[in-house]
Amino acid sequence: MPNDRLRDAILRNGMTPAGVADKIGVDPKTVERWITQDRTPYPRHRHAIAAIVRESESYLWPQAVTPEKASRLGQSELIQLYSRRSSVPYDLWRRLIDRAQERIDVLAYAGLFLVEQDPKLVDVLRQKALDGVQVKLLLGDPDKPAIERKSVEEGTPGVMAAKIRQVRQYYARLKGTPGVEVRSHETTLYNSIYRFDDEMLVNMHVLGFPAPHAPVMHLRRLSGGDLFSTYADSFDRVLAASTLL
Known part of the structure; x- marks a missing residue:
């Protein structure tokens, strides 16, 4: 074969x-x-x-690659573990975005904090796309039950859907930009994934805790490792089931 x-x-x-x-x-x-x-x-x-x-x-x-070796390499793919997303330095987010040369992938329900902490983010993403970087933003569908369930679990009914609608307004400015896809998904998220070429920030979701208070893994892909590829594959599965806005 x-x-x-x-x-x-x-x-x-x-x-x-x-x-x-x-x-x-x-x-x-x-x-x-x-x-x-x-x-x-x-x-x-x-x-x-x-x-x-x-x-x-x-x-x-x-x-x-044996499972044992892949597991050891996967441990080496973990650069840093932050106890909560709010502890991730802003400079790290911006540095990863600025250095991306091939792809920027975002899988979240809203990820509103990205545009709130950097008002110029939309312009930066547009320029990255014009420079040849593929930008894919997968946002939750505010009308689906999974979104409201997430809000209820966090004790803030209706808030998540409102955040999604708000962030869509920001990203609507990217419409028509070559290399940019803003898409909608209805997946129950176990993690939010932010990929920048061969580096990734994975915001783990914890029942009852808003994403800013949940842990984040900073990963860097290694050949033969399976931790980075696990989350990369998860992003691709949601991408395949998403719809273009």
């Missing part, structure tokens, strides 16, 4: 098997065998290819 994930990752990055072979110092036929015969490269070659195509080893070769 061919390794379609490896083939797709190489093509998606505008490369050829021969180009990859040249970069890592192997025969082009070797790379072809890795693709067509699904042979597993040596670890040093897996590391190099994963870095070139910006994918994890566990995605490209699921059987090559």
Whole structure:
């Protein structure tokens, strides 16, 4: 069976098997065998290819990374744990946004704090998109039961829906900007996810606590790790079920 994930990752990055072979110092036929015969490269070659195509080893070769190793790498992906979102320095949010070169992903119900702490955020996101960064903002549907249930659990009925409608007004200014998608979802969120290329802030949700008072993990993706990819996959699943506003 061919390794379609490896083939797709190489093509998606505008490369050829021969180009990859040249970069890592192997025969082009070797790379072809890795693709067509699904042979597993040596670890040093897996590391190099994963870095070139910006994918994890566990995605490209699921059987090559043992669960124990993936777990150890996942622990190394955790840069910092904040006891509450309000403890995350504003400079960190802005630095992650400014450094993003490929993608900015937001999965939340409202995430109103982002535009409240930086009134220029919408303009920054527009410019990032014009510079080639893909911006995807997934916001809750204020008319769905999950939204009101969240508000009731936090002791503030009606507030979450109001926040969503308010933040939609901010992001409406991005309508028509190439590379920007503002979408609606009705998922029950277990975490809010903020991704900036290979770094991510995950705001865990705790029953009865508003998001600013719940913990946040700062993650950085490592090849072969599975913690970052777990949340990246979660974002992609919600994205697939969301609708464009």
